Amino acid sequence: MTSRPHLPQAPQPAADADASTNGGTQPDRRRFLRVAAAAGSAYLFSSLGHPGAWAAGSDAPEKKEVKIGFIPLTDCASVVMASVLGLDEKYGVKIVPSKEANWATIRDKLVNGENDFSHILYGQLVGLQVGIGGPQTNVASVMTLNRNGQGISLSKKIAEAGATDLVSLVALMKQQPREYTFAQTFPTGTHAMWLYYWLGSAGVNPMKDVKVITVPPPQMVANARVGNMDGFSVGEPWNQRGILDGVSVHAASSQDVWKDHPEKVLGTTAAFADANPNTCRAVAAAIIEAGRWIDASDANKEKMAETIAARSYVNTDKSAIIDRILGKYDNGLGKKWNDPDHMKFYDDGQVNYPYLSDASWFLTQHKRWGLLDAHPDYEGVAKAVNRIELYKQAATAAGAPVPGSDLRSSTLMDGKVWDGSDPKAYADSFDVKA
Template structure:
């Protein structure tokens, strides 16, 4: 498959949020993987997911490091004007967390069961923050709370807070807990204001994280550019995981003022799977944040996209069941990903569907999304 002429670099404007899982975008530019495919990635650090969404939709950005669930929310017109979107690849897997305040921890709420008991014993208003109403963190937070018998819409209050403001909001007592990407869970522990109640990989083992997203119009008009972006990020993802030294260098670069602008150690700890929950428990997580995994991380599985729609339906964000499989086939551009995989020698999976068993013991495989969405005991109609 032809690569864009390297003598005429195509500038591509890509937005990102200051999170550890933007690493492949950063290293693609820092190490020059983009230029090997005839493009020059220009990164734009954004302040909120809503701002990033609007810039992506208006064309101010060509593509973005973006929440999986946000892409489907825009595709389906949830809380915004409907616009056809394209998921080009998955950028990460695992590596998010639910953090509870130190005040809750001191009252015995350290995990799901103890939080549920505390909320039964002390029925006051409890406020949790996520990063975007249709996004990954909202859906994972709601799923976790519901798995422990807490209705996130009736028994708690949910707020939308940008990731970088989570720790400050927790310190100020504005929220009692949050779900967000790293390094903000680790930062809450380092600053003594929170404890990790559960990692996202404990909620959904090997769940998809952020994606490389664009509009369907951009994907249709510039397929070669899309393949070049995917290829560059596949190479960067592979490079990050190739050695301990590469991960160390990645943590150092991410900590810089142009990217996360935070302490290197807060990034490095969980990037290497070294977890400290802030309440005495420490462990090495075999399912920590991943970027490549021989391509297993990056493939845009249809079942992953469908899961977010089932949860949006479950919580009343969608008032009717969408065409789950049809929408996933329209959004997840497996054709463009496959072309880039061939360019980079990246292995493809045997199926566009995969299965997982989540924290409540319920298995998800994409086979019956309508039945799955309607099977939960907590469903906001």
Template sequence: MTSEFHFPMTAVSPRTPRFGPPEKAHLRLGFVALSDAAPLAVAKRLELGHEHGLTFELCRQSSWAELRDKLLTGELDAAHALYGLAYGVQLGIGGLQEDMAVLMVLNRNGQGISVSTRLAEALRETGNLRAALATLGRTPVFAQTFPTGTHAMWLNYWLAANGVDPLRDVRSVVIPPPNMVDALRAGELDGFCAGEPWHAVAQAQQAGRTAVVSSDIWPNHPEKVVACRRAFVTKYPNTARALVRTMLAACRWLDSAEHRSDVAEWLAAPELLGVARDLIAARLLGDYGRLRSTRPLLPVSFYDGGAVNYPRASDGLWFITQYRRWGMLGPGTAGNDAAMAAEVNQTVCYREAAGADGVPIPDEYRTDVLCDGRAWNGRDPQGYLDAFSIRVP
């Protein structure tokens, strides 16, 4: 039976609201060495926070687990984070539970799955993932970056869409993004799912090839977010709005190809990514070099007239359906899941901040068709989940 859920909507006055000064003016922002941390680099380099009474300290973390732990202890105020990291912590999957907040989406698309040169050749010859994996003569090993993160979900979804059970037919391991290329070159991995620039690095070093980009799996999917503890939003509401306004300005700045070329140079710095500028720039500008795809290329997008950044609760609900699909959560009720997503995704805070700067608010629901032909819009999460044939019973 189909059940529709409607997330609460809050109107924003067309007049610019008068927010008080930020309760906390200096913020420590965490990030992992990925090209989609670009909005943080822009906000710091151009000091965009000054207009809203904020200063930033960017804090590079060696892994998503380290970033999570420092968010929970308060050592980091907020972070560039995997969408699924915030939801994994909210649900207490594999670690401590803490009420989390998603303030906004930083980007769509821009991730990928790379495979070893051996597996890439087998894919070219067979045109079939299951057949290509069979040529290895052993259980394939794929890496992702965090058990509940976007990369783990894209990898699982892609494998299952190609008839490969990610829980039974392959072995999945967690490796920080900067370590993946070395592991692929050493033969420890047959493939990995992560963000850029690590797929560009893998191809440049002839360690592997980009098999698909994440928009081949879910066109215009949400990816990284600004995440924090919900207690931070409660204690510092003006700061939270100021942070969103600053990051929206950074994302808007990144819509320009010329500006993306500039930020590639900034990101190349050792304290940020420590990767050659040209490798960062190529994929920020849309040169992905994937093996093959029947879908049009949708490169990383940071703003797109504001369409990227609204933290749809229905998007968060998709991750919960996947956690249930893969046995990371027991049976639950779709109504409770939708209520939780509405609490995590700070749509009121976002609407207030965006409204202050005239950023349009898109519709709560959008219908997207993923690589297996299934449509997702968030209106019937249980029906969507029940339709999968490859899943934990």
């Protein structure tokens, strides 16, 4: 069955009662710092290598208070912690996290200016620049927020039939032919691309051989529970939540598809970035420091997990968050392992750089799967979206290193090497495509 996703709108499946998208009161910063100190993990501004506020004279942010839209996922953590820890105040801004229901809402509130920035899927933001997944909008990525740590899960029902990984899934699909349904979170987004690449590597065409639906991350487990899909691709903690609830099993991690892949970015509109460069630098610097704090110790990860588990943010149990942020994985079937390539927010400064090759990779996949009818100007789009100079200035303010190149090289799960040098040839090189 051919199932090209409908791009403009994300459908609204039944809501998960355990995943409210209502707002709520943010934890008080002073109370958080008192608790952290009492727990032996006190946070000191000086420990992050910046002596004081970076907000004077011509460097002063143009806008002092900014709203950042986020989806209830573990990887919203650096945005949330920049606010909770008061790192934003160091740079003369106040970050107000705004909890949103789904990626379509994230898009709409960013495009219409209701939110100043968004924790947004990399592929989704790049897609807007070329007019797919929403109205064509000139957008900007100030930094990459995180890498790795997403997942592909299979329903407990088909796991019991023998499908627990890609090889056994393909075998089951051949032995028991029918319409298999898989969910992702937004048609141009990262979770769709990880799912499609994973299936495509085994000769399964996601545009022709299976049915693909769109489900918002917080509603994924509820939809899996009532049997709406055979598998799904989503960010944490929803894969682990599915395991804890006995709904699904772990089939693959996104780092199995592409080790050290980019995931969410700090997105805004080009108009906002052009009018408020100091604000962009200040917000990015605060989030860089927050990511560094999270990655610095297991104690900090524990405190982060406790914080973002609250109803105001992810609204789940800390137990659904903490293991995978520590690299402790299990597949829901008795297998346990430690994954050194778990979700990272800073990783000694390697995570946050807005590589041009990262942006153009998503465009190659959009072309591969027929979301783009023709090859775009890969380099031109990447340069327009990724505000590299703004990032470098923010990194300097936060004391973070920057790489020597705007391109990087990676080998993906099928052995193909992506280095950004010839995106057109790369996009055309796949045997399985739309």
